Amino acid sequence: MEKDAQKSRLTSLNIPALTGGRVGSGPLSSSSRVSVLDRWMARKLLDLLGDPPLTFVLWNGETIPSVDKPSVARVHFRDGEVLQKLLVNPALHFGDLYSAGRIEVEGDLVEFLVLAYRTAGSSPKYQKLKEAQTRLFNRPRSNRLTDSRDNIHHHYDIGNDFYELWLDCEAMQYTCAYFPTPDLTLEQAQRAKMDHVCRKLQLKPGDRVVEAGCGWGGLALHMAQHYGVRVRSYNISHQQILYARERARAAGLGDSVEYVEDDYRNISGEFDVFVSVGMLEHVGRDNYVALGDVINRCLAPHGRGLIHSIGRNKPERLNAWIEKRIFPGGYPPALSEMMDIFEPHDFSVLDIENLRLHYARTLEHWFERFEQSAEKIEKKYDSAFVRAWRLYLAGSIAGFTAGTMQLFQVLFTRAANNDLPWSRAHLYKFE
């Protein structure tokens, strides 16, 4: 299974990689001179990354290290400025330079990124530099009400038809799927994820559910359709809300599901269940207490809640490039940080499950489908867009594979709620 997926990545990635991107798309060897300083910078960069088994290919064809040794990938640099930029802020500039075609990766892009995450992650020099860069250059975007709208618009309003090309075609879930066995199709695994969430929440017909951040509305529909609950879902992405309303109307569930184009901070009413799948990443570190206040305000005395979010093993800023280009305002929290939602209101955490490898698997599906539509996407947008999304998807597979990113599902309830199942076996009698 892994082998096939890798092969397809190899095929679809290496061809554009070796024929070049939008910028600097000349032949692999260029005539511009390689100086002593350039070679020093390339060696310095390898050293900074913790000396991984990589070969750097400079713009004149020269390789660093010069002696051939087995390497996971050959990384082509198109010009000298690339090296300068990478030495100053590798996390930020790698993405932009790759998107612009000024860096090419010959070999499996995911494997290369897994290696880079692992070696850089254990390189003290790299960690030191990253911390300094984070402090100096890369302040997180705010997530005040108006900023959140801009941040969300940036990512989710690219166009529903773009996401339709590579997300599951049933429920348009842009969040980690659940693979009780890894050979499920993406559609099966997204259905399994929604059911896993519903079972954890022990939905009963008639329950009033509020959803914070509903994407294209698939989970709300699934809950209403299969569990007989009434759902009110909040989202500030205009395009997603339109799409979701249309889907609910078409499914004849307009009475059970209400999509509200508003911020989670404006949730009102009382609910038996609070659910949020894939929104916390956008909430921002400073707003966890406010999110907890919202939940406390809207949850009934015996209410249950579930938050599903990308997370970290330890507090750490999002990769600078992802934060700048892909998810402005994004921040995946460590569990210690996430507790700011629950502890001030004495919520009781019942169950935390880490689905890290499920997200790697989900992303492999997305990546494969994305590559199958890469030409179509390039025609509509441009090559830099395709390369940026390729890097983002491959980098995410790598992050979840290398263990720098986690996926937490946190189930909680109010402190005094004793109406709890004795075991979690009820989640597994369907598997």
Next chain:
Amino acid sequence: MEKDAQKSRLTSLNIPALTGGRVGSGPLSSSSRVSVLDRWMARKLLDLLGDPPLTFVLWNGETIPSVDKPSVARVHFRDGEVLQKLLVNPALHFGDLYSAGRIEVEGDLVEFLVLAYRTAGSSPKYQKLKEAQTRLFNRPRSNRLTDSRDNIHHHYDIGNDFYELWLDCEAMQYTCAYFPTPDLTLEQAQRAKMDHVCRKLQLKPGDRVVEAGCGWGGLALHMAQHYGVRVRSYNISHQQILYARERARAAGLGDSVEYVEDDYRNISGEFDVFVSVGMLEHVGRDNYVALGDVINRCLAPHGRGLIHSIGRNKPERLNAWIEKRIFPGGYPPALSEMMDIFEPHDFSVLDIENLRLHYARTLEHWFERFEQSAEKIEKKYDSAFVRAWRLYLAGSIAGFTAGTMQLFQVLFTRAANNDLPWSRAHLYKFE
């Protein structure tokens, strides 16, 4: 099930409660005068507790409130000093005064304590007082190496035969059992707990296991006997170590299990599995980073670990009386605090399960057995000892029932370990 257990508590508790304890064991009405100040203090105390449905009976038979209204319990105060002390530091003095027989509870002790926890917990006045008292009077005991030995000796070296009277008779587990269905016997549920832990850790024959805090050695024996692993278990309770060694010898498992009388901070060697069930409560807030260092030092690259501990929904000091008389140095952490063990070393939390109601159920079993042996225990120790343990066990049932205490099992591994099961279904195919 609950009803029967409550009835047996009622019978066994009310008789001594109404005939009096060691101190102040006169008739319910005493001739000493009740002043205006005494009445004011009694009303103040009710107010402080958030005005729960209780009747206070003063030493002359007078009741507060004076008008009869339905109440969960009648609380008898033997003398005026009791009221003064309770107003100054209720959390600390209630236990001592109850143990001395100067307070009696007429009605179900557990029900009374659940009510007190719930109403005091939501009374702002009580919370304010408690915080002030905690700051002023009740500094936590240190858990430096030598202090830890004293603290553990205080509780665990009371005498193995005392614990044999009311713990499960198979494995002497002085930690929360696991009730996949609540009607299991205590012995079945303790076995189920040990298996639940072993399955979470995915023990394989030949695995090297290190255990921090092994009690009377039951889990180590179970692991060796049923999972074919080699276990090295650390404990600083001399009596427990002697007991555990004798049990291993008798079971013919002396070669597979080694009991080391030493502190967890002195663990050495490399292990595939780290396990600690019921020790973290004694480690103390300041030592979590040190515990994480120990685990990091001893865990193999693909190692797994599990910590099972009493915890809290939010950071909060242990009840002052429990901390002073029962568990010196004890501190049950909130999850945010517990993360100090894992985050500095990039450990990946895989699964957290909250078994709160399982501990209430476990304690109900212990409490019932304890009461069956109360006379025998009183003969060996004294009435104050029995009353203190009665209050501690009943108070613990109440804490886990009211939701002021939690029980967390945290499963973790190293960040780069991808040898993980796709689902948790393997834990439940036996239930």
